[in-house]
Amino acid sequence: DAGVTQSPTHLIKTRGQHVTLRCSPISGHKSVSWYQQVLGQGPQFIFQYYEKEERGRGNFPDRFSARQFPNYSSELNVNALLLGDSALYLCASSSSVGNTEAFFGQGTRLTVV
């Protein structure tokens, strides 16, 4: 069975540009969460979506947005990129919205220059 898949794996963008990152959860999982991991730190929670609705939001600016599609895949969008947005963006899927184990993808490495 395929695990959580994220695309692209690496991306280089210029300051001020917009980026869209994609995530496909494990088959049957209805919850997708997004995390940002800056070098040397643990992942920081950005969003959780369950059944296409936002269920949780971390302390990130409005430049960050996300959505979940009917097939439970998800997109993370970041507008007006800053150098500080350079990070590994991780997607995690789980079978339900609450306290269950989360399965992480390999992440998308975003570099903003």
Added chain:
Amino acid sequence: DAKTTQPPSMDCAEGRAANLPCNHSTISGNEYVYWYRQIHSQGPQYIIHGLKNNETNEMASLIITEDRKSSTLILPHATLRDTAVYYCIVSGTSYGKLTFGQGTILTVHP
């Protein structure tokens, strides 16, 4: 979510048990203890979680003290591939937010 405290780094000899401690003295009654690990350049990997009883699976054992203020993750026979950053997380939100700290860098040496 309750805050956790972990040692920044630990060493372990290959084949020996690795015991990773975590302090979560402000944990509340409905909060679970989760352990994840992250091998360099990969996404975090779920290891185990528990509420108040000790738990064991094919990867590890989780020992939670009776007052639930601390826990220990035990890798019974550490291998070189267990070298990773280990995160102890306490979560009780109604949704799946995981609050990662700095974790413990476990180095398993031959």
